[in-house]
Amino acid sequence: MNEFVKIVEVGPRDGLQNEKTPLTLDDRRKLILDLMQTGLSAIEVGSCVSAKWVPQMAQSDELFSSLPKDPNISFSLLTPNLKGFESALAVGCQEVAVFTAASESFTQKNINCSIDESFEKFADIMTTAKAHNIKVRGYVSCIVDCPYEGAIAPSKVAHVSQRLLDMGCYEVSLGETIGTATPDRVKKVWQACLAEMDAASLAGHFHNTYGMAIANIYQSLEQGIRVFDSSIAGLGGCPYAKGASGNVSTEDLYYLLSNMSYDTGIDLDALMIASQNITQVLQRTNPSNYANAYWQKRCA
Ligand code: HMG
Ligand code: MG
Numbered sequence: 682m683n684e685f686v687k688i689v690e691v692g693p694r695d696g697l698q699n700e701k702t703p704l705t706l707d708d709r710r711k712l713i714l715d716l717m718q719t720g721l722s723a724i725e726v727g728s729c730v731s732a733k734w735v736p737q738m739a740q741s742d743e744l745f746s747s748l749p750k751d752p753n754i755s756f757s758l759l760t761p762n763l764k765g766f767e768s769a770l771a772v773g774c775q776e777v778a779v780f781t782a783a784s785e786s787f788t789q790k791n792i793n794c795s796i797d798e799s800f801e802k803f804a805d806i807m808t809t810a811k812a813h814n815i816k817v818r819g820y821v822s823c824i825v826d827c828p829y830e831g832a833i834a835p836s837k838v839a840h841v842s843q844r845l846l847d848m849g850c851y852e853v854s855l856g857e858t859i860g861t862a863t864p865d866r867v868k869k870v871w872q873a874c875l876a877e878m879d880a881a882s883l884a885g886h887f888h889n890t891y892g893m894a895i896a897n898i899y900q901s902l903e904q905g906i907r908v909f910d911s912s913i914a915g916l917g918g919c920p921y922a923k924g925a926s927g928n929v930s931t932e933d934l935y936y937l938l939s940n941m942s943y944d945t946g947i948d949l950d951a952l953m954i955a956s957q958n959i960t961q962v963l964q965r966t967n968p969s970n971y972a973n974a975y976w977q978k979r980c981a
Contacts, residue, residue: 683944687723687908688934689854689884690716692959694725694738694759695928696916700963703737708962709744713756715955716913717748720946721931723755725778725910729765742768757818761792763805770813777810779803779850780820783838784827787858791822800844807849819845819853820886824870825862828923835873843877852882854910857897859925860890864900871904884908887929889915889968894929895937902941909934914956915968930969932956 693713697704704712709727716724726748727741741758748756757776758769769777781799782788788796803819810817823830824838842853855870874883885901885908887894898909915930935952938945953975960967967973 683942684907686902686938686943686945687884688721688931688938688945688947689723689725689908689910690721690913690931691725691886691910691928692716692912692914692916692931694727694741695910696912696914698728698735698737699917699927700737703739704962706740706744706747710747712913712955712959712962713744713748715951715958717751717754718948718951719955720948720951722753722946723757726756726758728759728761729768730759730761742772742774745769745774746772755816759820760806761799762802763809766806766809770809770815774815776816776818777806778818778820778854779806779845780822781841781845782822782827782856782858783833783841784823784830786829787823787827790829796841800848803845803848811849817850819848819850820856821845821853822856822858824855825857825866826859828859828925835870838870839873839877842874842883846878846882852884852908853878854884854886854908856886857888857894860888860894862887862897863893864896867897867900868904871901871906875904880905880907884910886910888917888925888927889929890926895933898929898934898937913952914960914963914972916959916963927968930956930967930972932967932969932972932975936971 728738732739758774760766760777821841845853887897911931911934912928913931915927917927
């Protein structure tokens, strides 16, 4: 049997949070319904953050409530503080994600507090999450470069990641937020983290600004990482990281993994339907090389 690599689909959150014109709740829901047909086992539905800060993610709790339940899919919501967590809890969300960074400046711009203060907020979330048996995933942004501070020391990434695990996160996703990293630098980050943490508790989250995401994922696979975040049709960016492009596309990640004989549980036809539908809704070209090659071949 082939080894399984888990894909966490973050398009409905990391992708759509950056759209200039927010999608309607109905279009966000349709995207998730399409993604539910693909065999993905983890979908980030949206974020319970301030709508003044990120209007694109408004009513994510309502969106969550409107989804049909599926025991094979974990639907999660991003929650920066107890207020966000309580919104997620109220709609029966079983998994949330907390997010901080390895850069003080980015944390300040993103969630208006220091790294230490972010952990104080997460402590409140953790206590309530434990009481309700809710899984908490952690994110660390700026694992290689920060848009405000430049290069980030791998030891800093390891330190913040370890703190999230110690606090009770079941997994920490390392975010290469601005997509400037190359595999040599990514290797150093994993080496620093894996000196202290188990690969099974870590995930990779790569943005593709300079076209390096797949190379960085290959490097991460070599280091033993087996969970990766991606966005359908390469949607996204971060509102607090100017110039950063979308995540690696789920289509390109699927192509890499399936051709390396990893099992992903993904149904290709359903993935391509989801990809085509959201590309049409947004009326833009899909940046995924694989999706484009797939349709060219199909139409030839
Ligand atoms: P703040 O202004 O410091 O918050 O923002 P506050 O506690 O002072 O409250 C100010 C107002 O916000 C109040 O409302 C609160 O009720 C409200 P008002 O009295 O003015 O009407 N508020 C909230 N409303 C809804 N949900 C909440 C919430 N909390 C307070 N949870 C805050 C702090 C965290 C809220 C703000 O900075 C924020 O919402 N930031 C959004 C950050 C964000 O979503 N960033 C993008 C996601 S991270 C990312 O993309 C990186 C990642 O993909 C990995 C990678 O690529 O690196 C994960
Ligand atoms: Mg991201």
